Amino acid sequence: MTALGTELGQGALSRTTTATGEPGPSARGRQASRAWLLMLPFLVLYVVFIVVPAVSIVLKSFASQSTQGIEILNPANWGGIHFTLDNYGELLGDDYIRGMIGNTVLIAAIAVVATTVVGTLIAYELGRGKGRFAAAVRWIISLPVYLPSIVIAFSLLLFLGPNGLLNAAVRPIFGTGIDLIYSSTAVTLGTMVVLLPIHIRVVAAAIENIPANLIEASASLGAGELRTLVSVVIPMARASILAALILNFAFAVGMVEIALIVGGGGLKVPYLPVEILQRTTSFNPDVSETSAMSTILIVIALLGQAISMIIIKRSSRGGVSQ
Amino acid sequence: MAYRSRWLKYVLWAISILVALGIVLPLISMVLFSFSKKIEAIPTQWTTQWYTFNSSDVAGSVGASLVVAVPAVLIGLVVTLPLSFAMARRQFRGKAFIDQVIVLPMLIPGTVLGFALVGLYNTGAVRDVIPPVAFLIAAHVVVVIPVLARPLIAAIQQLNVSVEEASMSLGAPPLLTVIRITLPSILPSLLVGAIFALARSMTDFAITLLLVPIDFTPMAIRIYNSTSYSIPQLTSANSVILLLLSLAIVGIAELVSRRAAK
Numbered sequence: 001m002t003a004l005g006t007e008l009g010q011g012a013l014s015r016t017t018t019a020t021g022e023p024g025p026s027a028r029g030r031q032a033s034r035a036w037l038l039m040l041p042f043l044v045l046y047v048v049f050i051v052v053p054a055v056s057i058v059l060k061s062f063a064s065q066s067t068q069g070i071e072i073l074n075p076a077n078w079g080g081i082h083f084t085l086d087n088y089g090e091l092l093g094d095d096y097i098r099g100m101i102g103n104t105v106l107i108a109a110i111a112v113v114a115t116t117v118v119g120t121l122i123a124y125e126l127g128r129g130k131g132r133f134a135a136a137v138r139w140i141i142s143l144p145v146y147l148p149s150i151v152i153a154f155s156l157l158l159f160l161g162p163n164g165l166l167n168a169a170v171r172p173i174f175g176t177g178i179d180l181i182y183s184s185t186a187v188t189l190g191t192m193v194v195l196l197p198i199h200i201r202v203v204a205a206a207i208e209n210i211p212a213n214l215i216e217a218s219a220s221l222g223a224g225e226l227r228t229l230v231s232v233v234i235p236m237a238r239a240s241i242l243a244a245l246i247l248n249f250a251f252a253v254g255m256v257e258i259a260l261i262v263g264g265g266g267l268k269v270p271y272l273p274v275e276i277l278q279r280t281t282s283f284n285p286d287v288s289e290t291s292a293m294s295t296i297l298i299v300i301a302l303l304g305q306a307i308s309m310i311i312i313k314r315s316s317r318g319g320v321s322q
Numbered sequence: 323m324a325y326r327s328r329w330l331k332y333v334l335w336a337i338s339i340l341v342a343l344g345i346v347l348p349l350i351s352m353v354l355f356s357f358s359k360k361i362e363a364i365p366t367q368w369t370t371q372w373y374t375f376n377s378s379d380v381a382g383s384v385g386a387s388l389v390v391a392v393p394a395v396l397i398g399l400v401v402t403l404p405l406s407f408a409m410a411r412r413q414f415r416g417k418a419f420i421d422q423v424i425v426l427p428m429l430i431p432g433t434v435l436g437f438a439l440v441g442l443y444n445t446g447a448v449r450d451v452i453p454p455v456a457f458l459i460a461a462h463v464v465v466v467i468p469v470l471a472r473p474l475i476a477a478i479q480q481l482n483v484s485v486e487e488a489s490m491s492l493g494a495p496p497l498l499t500v501i502r503i504t505l506p507s508i509l510p511s512l513l514v515g516a517i518f519a520l521a522r523s524m525t526d527f528a529i530t531l532l533l534v535p536i537d538f539t540p541m542a543i544r545i546y547n548s549t550s551y552s553i554p555q556l557t558s559a560n561s562v563i564l565l566l567l568s569l570a571i572v573g574i575a576e577l578v579s580r581r582a583a584k
Contacts, residue, residue, distance in 0.1 A: 035412035053438030125334035148525035159348035254431025
């Protein structure tokens with residue numbers, strides 16, 4: 001596939017700044033002001049369509065229930081808002097919602113850990129695989145990045161369902177079918193399918209950057225391939241593996257399509273983004289609670305980005321290959 | 323390499339093939355379902371009725387997807403081009419921060435951003451002034467910007483500045499230099515970015531679902547709505563159409579970038 005990926009994670013992992021000489025102080029000031037001018041349309045768009053709506057959600061999550069209908073973006077209303085932690089208290093006091101948050105975090109965590117193990121091994125082998133067959137396998141595994149998640153989710157539902165291909169193959173052999181759909185296992189597997197290509201792309205690039213002579217040195221000292229993989233390749237790519245893991249976790253916790261379709265619309269497998277989606281589309285949405293749930297996901301996403309950035313920065317400062 | 327272990331290779335290949343099968347078998351199974359008269363994994367009675375059943379509605383939905391995606395990508399390009407020049411060429415304080423800000427639409431979950439945008443749309447006069455489809459397009463502009471920005475910034479960084487300097491030293495004004503010299507050289511990256519952005523917009527689910535008006539059904543939303551009819555073959559047929567569309571889009575991007583590499 002092309003190196004021009006569209007997926008999450010690469011922004012934090014690969015970006016270099018070019019130094020075009022060292023301009024003098026006044027030239028630098030002029031450069032800076034022109035840069036901000038060039039970025040103006042972008043900044044306006046992001047402030048209006050991301051920053052303002054996101055901040056207003058965070059504010060609403062701390063506003064008392066009685067003021068939930070208030071237009072928080074209108075400064076005239078700011079005096080009347082009573083700030084409180086009640087919405088969060090209510091979320092955590094509700095058994096169903098507490099269980100749902102736990103379930104979401106658990107499914108995402110298992111999917112991400114499994115993705116990290118499987119994905120790192122695949123990245124190691126497929127990254128240097130040559131020939132048509134390797135290219136075909138690589139292409140298939142990269143597909144979920146480009147295909148609509150809703151289609152991936154629905155195809156998994158069909159495949160795992162009672163009338164699906166998997167059961168058509170399993171039933172004659174074992175006598176009974178396996179009932180996987182609408183289960184946490186199915187949602188975990190589906191989440192892995194979407195996460196794997198992202199992880200593989202990032203880690204394959206990191207493994208490619210490891211100097212070949214290090215691996216040769218390990219081999220010439222008598223280490224077998226498994227030993228070299230475990231004690232040279234994986235430690236050298238550690239920063240990228242960790243950063244991809246954290247970003248993938250934040251991504252998994254916010255992913256709605258798989259849990260919505262494969263998890264049976266939130267009834268069988270409660271999942272936080274599905275709950276937010278359904279509350280938003282319902283006729284009488286509880287804005288305060290939904291805002292609190294959304295705020296939790298925003299915090300996880302921003303924390304994930306920040307932590308993975310710090311990991312990458314540390315590793316490049318320490319002189320270790322990314 | 324002599325140190326390569328044969329059994330390790332077999333194990334790793336087995337894992338890779340298993341994962342590939344886990345991705346491709348469901349898709350194949352979906353294609354089979356879409357041609358099956360009854361609900362069965364391997365069709366015994368074949369039909370194309372699920373494709374002809376509501377073909378005019380489906381065509382309308384493909385149109386609706388494009389009505390959102392095409393303007394979103396074009397406006398996105400107008401916004402992203404100057405942004406990419408600033409990021410690739412200029413030194414300023416806060417650049418590393420802006421670099422992180424660009425990916426925000428990928429980072430914030432679609433349901434959360436969708437919920438937040440519903441809140442914005444219901445605020446004050448916004449609802450009275452802006453038609454819902456225009457607001458949806460604006461949301462998609464934001465969503466495609468990170469997809470556009472990445473290849474563009476990289477392409478501008480790799481560009482040889484000396485050609486532009488030569489152009490300007492021969493008396494060409496900066497804007498003319500950008501149009502005649504810079505843009506043609508970054509065109510392949512721009513096209514590839516635009517094609518991927520088109521795919522990103524057409525396949526978006528959560529934000530679109532929360533912002534679409536009732537009488538406007540892009541393809542991804544039609545697929546989701548059809549799951550409530552309990553006719554998996556119909557949903558499969560609709561899904562196959564979106565699947566083929568996005569595969570075609572990615573294929574075109576492949577061709578463009580391979581041409582450019584030659």
